[in-house]
Amino acid sequence: MAKEKKLVEAITSMDVDFAQWYTDVVKKAELIDYSSVRGCMILRPNGYAIWENIQKELDKRFKETGVENVYMPMFIPESLLQKEKDHVEGFAPEVAWVTHGGLEPLQERLCVRPTSETLFCDLYSNIVQSYRDLPKLYNQWCSVVRWEKTTRPFLRSMEFLWQEGHTAHATAEEAEARTVQMLNVYADFCENVLAIPMIKGRKTDKEKFAGAHSTYTIEALMHDGKALQSGTSHNFGDGFAHAFNIQYTDKENKLQYVHQTSWGMSTRIIGAIIMVHGDDSGLVLPPRIAPVQVMIIPIAQHKEGVLEKAYELQGKLVSSFRVKVDDSDKSPGWKFSEQEMRGIPVRIEIGPKDMEANQAVVVRRDTREKIVVSLDELETKVQEILDTMQKDMLERARAHRDAHTYEARTYEEFKNTVANKPGFVKAMWCGELDCEMKIKEDTTATSRCMPFEQEKLSDTCVCCGKPAKTMVYWGRAY
Amino acid sequence: MAKEKKLVEAITSMDVDFAQWYTDVVKKAELIDYSSVRGCMILRPNGYAIWENIQKELDKRFKETGVENVYMPMFIPESLLQKEKDHVEGFAPEVAWVTHGGLEPLQERLCVRPTSETLFCDLYSNIVQSYRDLPKLYNQWCSVVRWEKTTRPFLRSMEFLWQEGHTAHATAEEAEARTVQMLNVYADFCENVLAIPMIKGRKTDKEKFAGAHSTYTIEALMHDGKALQSGTSHNFGDGFAHAFNIQYTDKENKLQYVHQTSWGMSTRIIGAIIMVHGDDSGLVLPPRIAPVQVMIIPIAQHKEGVLEKAYELQGKLVSSFRVKVDDSDKSPGWKFSEQEMRGIPVRIEIGPKDMEANQAVVVRRDTREKIVVSLDELETKVQEILDTMQKDMLERARAHRDAHTYEARTYEEFKNTVANKPGFVKAMWCGELDCEMKIKEDTTATSRCMPFEQEKLSDTCVCCGKPAKTMVYWGRAY
Structure with missing residues (x-):
């Protein structure tokens, strides 16, 4: 422990x-x-x-x-x-x-x-x-x-x-x-x-x-x-x-x-x-790119039939998913932590009680939601869960980005936003190198791009006030 | 031309x-x-x-x-x-x-x-x-x-x-x-x-x-x-x-x-x-490794329906083979030469006369054998031809190797063989570096390996005449 x-x-x-x-x-x-x-x-x-x-x-x-x-x-x-x-x-x-x-x-x-x-x-x-x-x-x-x-x-x-x-x-x-x-x-x-x-x-x-x-x-x-x-x-x-x-x-x-x-x-x-x-338990991998999509974790694997059942489920799923069984001699809790740390999209918990009930517990890595699934429907349900997870992850990432994308119309507003609100700042730009340099020097934010999808936030450059040519995404960057 | x-x-x-x-x-x-x-x-x-x-x-x-x-x-x-x-x-x-x-x-x-x-x-x-x-x-x-x-x-x-x-x-x-x-x-x-x-x-x-x-x-x-x-x-x-x-x-x-x-x-x-x-027309690729296994070459491709037919055949074959159509504006003869130079295992010639007869001519790269095939059986026949070609290529390579693998029991025989008969020479060796060095100096042949499949050709080292420990494959090498 x-x-x-x-x-x-x-x-x-x-x-x-x-x-x-x-x-x-x-x-x-x-x-x-x-x-x-x-x-x-x-x-x-x-x-x-x-x-x-x-x-x-x-x-x-x-x-x-x-x-x-x-x-x-x-x-x-x-x-x-x-x-x-x-x-x-x-x-x-x-x-x-x-x-x-x-x-x-x-x-x-x-x-x-x-x-x-x-x-x-x-x-x-x-x-x-x-x-x-x-x-x-x-x-x-x-x-x-x-x-x-x-x-x-x-x-x-x-x-x-x-x-x-x-x-x-x-x-x-x-x-x-x-x-x-x-x-x-x-x-x-x-x-x-x-x-x-x-x-x-x-x-x-x-x-x-x-x-x-x-x-x-x-x-x-x-x-x-x-x-x-x-x-x-x-x-x-x-x-x-x-x-x-x-x-x-x-x-x-x-x-x-x-x-x-x-x-x-x-x-x-x-x-x-x-x-x-990622989150505080480690990596969270989108199902479509995850090297292992499903980790089957036997509970009480020393008990008769449990490991065999785990391999049987693997056999059922292997043609549709990248699936492994964690049959190491670690405790289930340790295996859960490892699966979470590695960001494996779902784990399937299967133990003696589950076997009796002809079910397994499928746990999503991103939400930690536990879903009890009949073994007869396992393949369909796992596919549904992975598809939903992939979709949810994109939506969450988009929502996070949108919630952290700001607009600035004055230079004060621009500087305050960069200083206090980590994220993208959309602002108009005159196209001159001088303004781009000044913004970087004043705020450490750099121009990320002139987006294909332009918006006209105002007529003037957020930095110098001269006529604006284009809207730019600004931000601190890696 | x-x-x-x-x-x-x-x-x-x-x-x-x-x-x-x-x-x-x-x-x-x-x-x-x-x-x-x-x-x-x-x-x-x-x-x-x-x-x-x-x-x-x-x-x-x-x-x-x-x-x-x-x-x-x-x-x-x-x-x-x-x-x-x-x-x-x-x-x-x-x-x-x-x-x-x-x-x-x-x-x-x-x-x-x-x-x-x-x-x-x-x-x-x-x-x-x-x-x-x-x-x-x-x-x-x-x-x-x-x-x-x-x-x-x-x-x-x-x-x-x-x-x-x-x-x-x-x-x-x-x-x-x-x-x-x-x-x-x-x-x-x-x-x-x-x-x-x-x-x-x-x-x-x-x-x-x-x-x-x-x-x-x-x-x-x-x-x-x-x-x-x-x-x-x-x-x-x-x-x-x-x-x-x-x-x-x-x-x-x-x-x-x-x-x-x-x-x-x-x-x-x-x-x-x-x-x-390879041969004097260029590369010959084994079907299992060839990036393109089948090249479809339209004959008289300016004539109505020929190119369409070529694409249609490609569509039929593409799920089973790596197949392309050479629809460039070169002459068929030039395309044949290119396909042969690149070692593409088979070409399929399809022209107006073939279309009338509901057939195509399949030509093997290795033997140049021309096989007239009904279009109804094309997929099966191409698979057979590729399988046969793969098998024949291995057999020919083995026959060539076996025909160029010699045995030597005396040093004279050894030196003559290396000098006059390019190939492997099997001979017994005492295990001493001196003999290995002398053989290389006298003949430029090096020890290729002590094969897992040993044979006892004689009791003595082919070079020094002392008791032999092992049989060695010798040969000039790249």
Whole structure:
């Protein structure tokens, strides 16, 4: 019993210290472990299995739009990285440099990819000749390295896993359509699978990707009212094509530059799952992404027939759900705590009394509601419960976000809101960098995006009072 | 017509120059492209899709044996790499070193993982405490880097993709059983999915992995009579456990060292697929691994109804096969050449005359046999043809290997065989390093393995004439 209490006590309450709660959850749910390499985390089985499911779902959606997977080298020669001016300025300060191979110094140092635009451009300049070769819709699943000063599991680490899509198109219109299409793929995936509602919009010039014409983003609101950029999609126009000389002959036999995009989502999104859905008992995983959806926990498993019954139920459910039996020699209470800590969507409690009554108790992780279910209906009921839970989780997340989304029409109101009400603040903006900088300096809030769904809150910029061009979502962010 | 001839002419015949044939195939089938980074290749969609299928098949088999996936950092601090003496000696000369992060030099340099034993040991020393924590059966899919002097696509490149399994067990017996189990998983996969028969055996001390007690290997014979080591499984005993202090308390509450294994298969196996099954028209992919199994090629596709019919057939087959329609504006002959170059197992030719006769022509890639099939039976027949092709490919590969496996009882016979008959040579060995070295120096053949299936060819070592301990497969190798 002492041991059982320990597991639960060990988590800091999210209301006491949200950052510590987060750290406790990622460790106690065994998602990650720290490694001997500063800033690099180890993805343990519970954490990696979530990423595998994310990969499976996203990869399927990418391929449905015609995307093909490839694998590019992890190293980029310094001269290649330098070909596009804005891009190298953005990334050179934060890359890891390989200077020796075996026992010899290298003639040219290589950086470990922080992102692979330059390598894809190099490839496209070799394999794109004619309009028949377009579009190229390539993606890779890999890890990238960015030499960060401070790191946090999933949210910011020196090495992280992601996918990076890189496309080349004949026209500017096609590139723009692809940029938006992939942002929509991300947003739909987050809402339908991860139960996280997203604000879709465009980044300001200050916040856009190094080398991009425009960057689109999906932004989510965490439980503590801070924003998390969850996926981005960039339209490069023909800037990289000029830098890398990627040209094709069109149908009139004239040379044209291609138009390019890139788009990425990373293990960072696992941080969003934790911070949107988690509670003081640990992780709460949306059923559609949970590596284990159902944990069957036998009660009094030493009694005759109980374990057998648990396996029998597993056998019944295994074709429809990702289901396991916890047959370890721990007490049921300890197993409940572990199932809750790991965020497994439902547990099924089955003991001698349940067996007599031909029933089981199904417990939802999110609401802790206990539902007595006849064993004859178990499969149908579990499906219903998981579907309801998935829907409820999205609705709760949306309600939380909406309740923490504010409007500001004056600068006083803006500053007060950011200072006292964690969440998004919607406010009008003149479009000038000066105002964006001043807001950040005065409040630490940054522009999250210029949402596709615009509202006209007033005619003037919330900061300088000059005519407003656009409404912006502002917020403190991870 | 000139263009069509060009595609085919561009491949060197394998009998003229096998190495050039290989290079031509990997390029013309668009499996890889060379990159701006010396020795690193780009896996293009046709190549990466083969790897994705290999991953899917292997991953499923791993998980069926209880293995869980994780992800470890790509960097290893120099001090960690140095903890196990044999291991660091084996790998330090061929690793890439990161010496700078961002603009700063690092206090301790990091190597890019050439393999991850040291990182897994570091993790296990933190998370293994009790016998209840064992076994640990972890695997990761990642890329590794080895600073090779000369490189060849798939066979030897500076960076390559692989999986590396790392397990920790309570007893030596369990570790040994796991080592053999995973070798069998590899061998079964290669035979049943890749149609490549394997010799299973143990490596000599000279050829075993740096730090291992014993290394098991599967060895395949390529079309040119050279051997290819295709997968390895290592038993480390408790050597790493001592170096990294990985201990657990057993049921009697006594501290014990764990026993460990590791096992890996890489993109190198794609080289084996090419060199075992390919022919002078290009790649020949076994149906079970082919990313596209069936290519439908419309004949006279400008004629009314032909393209529609092709799509209709695709619709009929798509639930059972990976099937595509080549509806590009190239000529049928050009499309045939491409399908053959890419090794797509069967093509279905459908034109106006076929439509009138309610039939299609199915052409096997391996034998080029043309089979006229009624459209009413298309699905069944295609399945039969693919099954037969898969079986025939394995049988042909086995027959080729057996026809190129020789026995030698005297050293003269041995030297003549290696010099004149490319293939495996079976011969007895005394077990001494001196003889193994002399054989390599005299003939360039190396010991491939001491096969599990031993035969007693004679009583004496083929090299020194002293009493023989074991039969060895020898051969020139990639």
